[in-house]
Amino acid sequence: xxxxxxxxxxxxxxxxxxxxxxxxxxxxxxxxxxxxxxxxxxxxxxxxxxxxxxxxxxxxxxxxxxxxxxxxxxxxxxxxxxxxxxxxxxxxxxxxxxxxxxxxxxxxxxxxxxxxxxxxxxxxxxxxxxxxxxxxxxxxxxxxxxxxxxxxxxxxxxxxxxxxxxxxxxxxxxxxxxxxxxxxxxxxxxxxxxxxxxxxxxxxxxxxxxxxxxxxxxxxxxxxxxxxxxxxxxxxxxxxxxxxxxxxxxxxxxxxxxxxxxxxxxxxxxxxxxxxxxxxxxxxxxxxxxxxxxxxxxx
Ligand code: MLT
Ligand code: MN
Numbered sequence: 001x002x003x004x005x006x007x008x009x010x011x012x013x014x015x016x017x018x019x020x021x022x023x024x025x026x027x028x029x030x031x032x033x034x035x036x037x038x039x040x041x042x043x044x045x046x047x048x049x050x051x052x053x054x055x056x057x058x059x060x061x062x063x064x065x066x067x068x069x070x071x072x073x074x075x076x077x078x079x080x081x082x083x084x085x086x087x088x089x090x091x092x093x094x095x096x097x098x099x100x101x102x103x104x105x106x107x108x109x110x111x112x113x114x115x116x117x118x119x120x121x122x123x124x125x126x127x128x129x130x131x132x133x134x135x136x137x138x139x140x141x142x143x144x145x146x147x148x149x150x151x152x153x154x155x156x157x158x159x160x161x162x163x164x165x166x167x168x169x170x171x172x173x174x175x176x177x178x179x180x181x182x183x184x185x186x187x188x189x190x191x192x193x194x195x196x197x198x199x200x201x202x203x204x205x206x207x208x209x210x211x212x213x214x215x216x217x218x219x220x221x222x223x224x225x226x227x228x229x230x231x232x233x234x235x236x237x238x239x240x241x242x243x244x245x246x247x248x249x250x251x252x253x254x255x256x257x258x259x260x261x262x263x264x265x266x267x268x269x270x271x272x273x274x275x276x277x278x279x280x281x282x283x284x285x286x287x288x289x290x291x292x293x294x295x296x297x298x299x
Contacts, residue, residue: 001044001045001046001149001183001185001186001187001188001190001298001299002045002069002296002297002299003043003044003190003212003296003297003298004042004044004069004294004295004296005042005264005291005292005293005294005295005296006038006041006043006057006059006060006063006066006067006293007037007038007040007041007057007059007293008037008038008040008265008266008290008291008292008293008295009037009038009039009040009265009266009267009268009273010039010040010092010218010266010267010268011039011040011090011091011092012039012092012267012268013036013037013038013039013059013268014027014034014036014037014266014268014273015028015036015268016268019230019268019269021228021230021268021269022228023268023269023271023273023274024268024269026274027268027273033274033275033276034273034274034275035292035293036293037266037273037292037293038059038062038063038293039058039059039092040055040057040092040194040264040265041053041054041055041056041057041059041060041063041096042054042192042214043067043069043070043081044149044183044190045069045080045146045149046146046147046148046149046185046186047146047147047148048069049080050080050082050083050146051069051070051080051081051082051146052081052082052083052084052085052145052146052149053081053083053084053085053096054085054087054181054192055084055085055086055087055092055093055094055096056084056086056093056094056095056096056097056099056100057092057093057095057096058091058095058096059096060096060099060100061096061099063293066293066294067294077103079104079106081100081104082105082106082107082146083106083108083109083145083146084097084100084106084107084108084109085109085110085137085145085151085181086108086109086114087178087179087180087181087192087194087195088114088158088161088177088178088179088195089113089114089117089118089161089164090161090162090195091161091162091163094114094117094118094124097118097124097127098123098126100127100132101126101127101128103128103131104131105131105133106131106132106133107133107135107145108127108132108133108134108135109135109137109145109151110134110135110136110137111136111137111138111139111153111176111177111179112138112176113176113177114176115134115136117161117164118134137151137179138153139153139154139176139179140152140153140154141153142184148185148186149183149184150183151181151182151184152182152184153179153180153181153182154179154180154181154182154206155174155175155176155178155179155180156174156178156179156180156193156195156203157172157173157174157178157196157197157198157200157203157239158171158172158173158174158177158178158195158196158197159171159172159173159177159178159197160177171197171236171239172197172198172239174200178196178239180192180193180203180206181193182206182210185299187211187298187299188211188299189209189210189211189212190210190211190212190213190214190299191206191207191210191212191213191215192214193207193213193214193215193216194214194215194216194264194265195216195218195240195265196215196239196240196241196249197236197239197240197241198241198252199241199252199253204252204253204255204256207253207256207258208256208258209257209258210258210259211258211260212258212259212260212261212262212297212299213253213258213260213262214262214263214291215249215253215262215263215264216240216241216249216263216264217243217249217263217264217265217266217270217272217290218238218240218242218265218266218267218270219235219240219242219267219269219270220242220243220244220269220270220271220272220279221235221242221244221245222234222235222236222245223235224267224269224270225267225269228269230268230269243263243270243272243279243283244279244282249263250282250283250286250288254286260289260297261287261288261289262288262290262291262295263289263290263291264290264291266290266291272290273290
């Protein structure tokens, strides 16, 4: 299996167009220790020829240009991208579908809840059904997304997309609205969880023994956006567990056995983005890596 991180940042990217928080400020200054990152997406392949995207970020065109494995290889039209799998309906995970609208065949996989969201938004009808087939993922049911690559979708504590939030919001619900993906191929087992409100005992058990985990690294502390004046919400309210603290992901996943553990979907306020920060040193000491655009892993 080959995995390429197309984008490692959370919604907005790093730096974010309208944000000059202390961490983002260093990125705007082009500080080499504050490497720019696009919005969260992975490419994965079992054979190096056929690729699946895990989420389609608004930066997808730029990500394809930066990734030779995803360039077209034959005249007049071709793309190695044969499948796209979505983990929720968030803008940073679905807007890139609009960049794949050039009558190119691929298979789109999502839960029934997310397929409904797409069906209710007519702009996604630019994906011509003669070319783009939509496949419903059922929780816990394996699906073959590419030759030699199976995905098992599982619910993780989360919520509906921001633009679908109503009066009564259930943050932490384990439904089809936010899922994680377990990918199985010849090289092993990879888990992809870019958004997660809480590490439950069931989730820890599911992740245990994976060769590689990509996990929600949105915020270092729960009140980080409020403290930096960049937002009004806590991480808990946004459906994102923090990295630090007694309830955080570092603590919650410490006992889980993993080949490699990598934070991604990192928000532009999170100091783990800075290579010389004490927070980066702390995650490194706990055995974690921080994903960056172009990071490639072979299993
Ligand atoms: C999230 O990860 O919480 C979302 O991407 C937020 C958003 O849609 O801006
Ligand atoms: Mn997001």
